[in-house]
Amino acid sequence: MPHSPVLCTVDAVLLTLQQGALQVLLARRERAPFAGTWALPGGFIHPQEDADAQASALRVLQDKAGVRPPYLEQLATFSGPARDPRGWSLAVVYCALVPAERLQGLGDGVRLVNVDEVPALPFDHGAIVCQALERVRGKSQYSSLPVHLCGEQFTLPQLQAVYEAVLGEPLNKVSFRRKMDELAMLEPVPGALQGGGAHRPAQLYRLRPAFRRSLSLSPRGL
Template sequence: MTMSKLETTSDVEFLKTYNIHDYDVPLTTVDMAIFSIVEQRLHVLVVTREESPQLGRWALPGGFIDLKKDVSLDAAAHRKLFEKTAIASPYLEQVQTVGDATRDPRGWSVTALYFALIDHATPLAMNAQWLPVDEASNLDWAFDHQMLLRLAVERLRSKTLYTALPIGLMPELFTLTELQQVFEVILGHGLEKKSFRRRVLDAGVVLPTEFSKKSGKRSAQLYRAAALSLDFVFPRALDVLL
């Protein structure tokens, strides 16, 4: 009998009597920082807790991992996102895993923090609403969700500097000015116009169309997103105007 067969047999016998509850298992959740742009301001989706602990306090959407439904952390995050917004986001990214003995009064807990970008017109759960990020930062948050929001905003802005991620918020057709405005809203800073246009055109993340729209006294070229991943990386970071 080969070593691999011995190991397999040994594992089978071991697992017959193994009980996962022989060891302490921390509370395990996923939390979602879901962002959108509303009236030219970066917003985050927040909910009010409808049960104890910390009933009535503000929180990021999320919940416990379901061992029967969720085959992975990503699957749990997509499920919770769908429960809160009724859509499946094309882009969902894990930001960080956080855990300790004090973040949840119920006991030792771990959460996997994710962020997503969606259209703010998406229908929401009854206890959910959009709030500007700068206002949400000062809410009376449940658990450590104020810190989780800060981590997610930092990741979103970092990704916006060197990837095509914000294009996921654009309509089918858009001008380069409109695209730049979305980048600027997320970053909280202006971008040098010529540099931005050269960057997105040279990278091929947008494609010109035969259409245009009136912009002031002139007509502006309309573009569409190229068939690239939203995680497309620019050769170098965007030039931010401080």
């Protein structure tokens, strides 16, 4: 049995939305290589401990940021001899979407930066962040993905604002609502209305349980 000398790691691209801006979580590296620099949170797979690479990514996010993301999907695996100065390495990369309300009180070793203000990152982390944004924006065209950036309950105008922030463009209200109907992923929260004031109170919605772990996909984009 050939024992492979490949370094097996995971990295996580954790995205959130604050004040209408998409943000990514960076962690300060405690160890070499690149000690002291900001990078994507990552670490080695621990075969004695981890049920699979996704479990490794969840462990890393818990350890480094104290966060357990409600939604996580595998982005891709990056590999080769040059991406890590320690040798031929492979990183299974996961993308996590987390509502901002779950990211209060982050510790010193982590911070959130706007995705269009990401500093130069070590390894191939810059390319990884680009690919994650491309995936999230692409999938947001035809799926329930952006809902995972919302809190538990939200109005349709709030949800539309989240889609617009992710896609980077305004959406037509009528076609947005038709699309939400087509995706059939929302349910009204019984008896829950928001606001009032000058406007008619707005119905609050939540994600249907079937779509907490898997996405609702539409055959046509927004």
